[in-house]
Amino acid sequence: MRLPKFFSDQGSAKPMTRKRKWLLVRTYLPDWIITIVLWGLFYLLDRINGFRRTFDINDTSLHHTFAVHERVPPYALFLICLLFPVVVILIVSLGVLRSAWDLHSGLLGLILSLAVTSTATNIIKICVGRPRPDLLDRCQPAAGLSNPTPYTLSSSSICTRTDLLNDGFRSFPSGHASLSFCGLIYLTFYLAAKMKISNKRGLSIKTWILLAPISGAVLVAVSRSMDYRHHATDIIAGSILGFFIGWYCYRQYYPPLSHPLCHRPYSPRVPREDEDADAEGGRELAGLAANGQRNGNGNGMSKVVTDEENGVDGGGFGRSTIAEDGRGADGGVGLVDGVPVAEGR
Structure with a gap:
């Protein structure tokens, strides 16, 4: 089957010996273990009661209505930032390039980047404790309540409702923005390398293909402001965090886009027999x-x-x-x- 011109063929390879297969498994198993541990840490951190900043009860930026139905709920975020990139990498690596090693490198880098991003985002959220724009609707303070004195702020102790309060102090940074940018920017780099975006020949279809994941990340991030879940600075910070980690983890397994062999992952740590x-x-x-x-x-x-x-x-x-x-x-x-x-x- 002839490949599309904007994809680079990996070519055929000699069969891998059984000994080298086991060496590869043993060498890369720690990478997968670290990734799984990071994901476990993410879920543990999500259940910790973090720091809660004091706030001004008259601050209108905290008076927005709590959105019961989010535009991008957690399950949709999972589909967008993880499942969609996984499917694309599977199609490109196995269906187009027929390279199991590219599949391994692509998936490992993606999962590692999302694990690092989710863990880092949650740690920052817990430590910063910034109120969300819908905090007072979650808090339900008594009617007519004001700050204790003209020069002090209120704390979460004034709240009459507590079931939504813990998440109400996790505004910074935006987890939706960081995870969507991480997964989809990683995918953007992956596709850009496979299409050799920097070969100085130009092809408009490349631009449209790469625009899809970038637009998806932007729309997910913007939806958090529309739902009044995050302030603008939360979304910007989360987007930058996700972009940087996605790029960093991609570069652990692939060359820079400017290199002629950018479409190929780095060689395995276990050298070939020959x-x-x-x-x-x-x-x-x-x-x-x-x-x-x-x-x-x-x-x-x-x-x-x-x-x-x-x-x-x-x-x-x-x-x-x-x-x-x-x-x-x-x-x-x-x-x-x-x-x-x-x-x-």
Whole structure:
């Protein structure tokens, strides 16, 4: 099946030995364990009674009505920030690229980013204790009540209703904004890399594809202001937090978008059985290329081999010929800042 031109083919790979499969499982198992522990920490933190700031009972920014039905309820947030990116990564990695390693790297980075974001967001919420815009509707203070004295503020002790009060002091930052931006910005980077957004050739369909997850994150964040669940600064802070963590976790497993091999995840921590034997030849060819002597012609010219002609599946420093995007035509290892990039294995 011929792939769409804006997706980059990972190519075919040699079968992986049973020994290397177990080594990979043992090597990456701690990553998954840490992720699961972080998710568990998130649910534990959600049940803690955090700090509650004092507030001015006459502050009109806290007088908004409590929205019983949210525009984006928690289950919808789960579908948007987690399930939707997972489905897209599954389709691209297995359906288009046919790369199990890309699937593993994509999902691990996504889940890790959401776990870190949710845990960090909850810790900040608990420590800051900022009142939500609908606090007084949750609180239901006695009619005609005012601040104790002209120069002091009220506390949660004036509230006559307590079932919604704990969540009423968790306005900063917005969890919906941080999680939606984290999951959907991660997906944006993932798709941008697969489509080689920075190849300087331009294709309008790329812009429209990448606009979808970004718009989704923005709309989820804005909905929190429409429901009077968060102040504007809460939403902005949550969006920045989610964006940064999503980008940071993506870069743990993939090269920057500016690199020619940005569509490929970093190589596994466990080297291939033949990688040691290839390393010396790859370094020798790299030295020749740097001095304009690739393929022994001495004038800096090399034989250019395209993906379609030879089914390129190598990395930046191959053993014989050099492909257009810097990949070896017969199984070399690409380097990004000295770090090997996977060949779709």
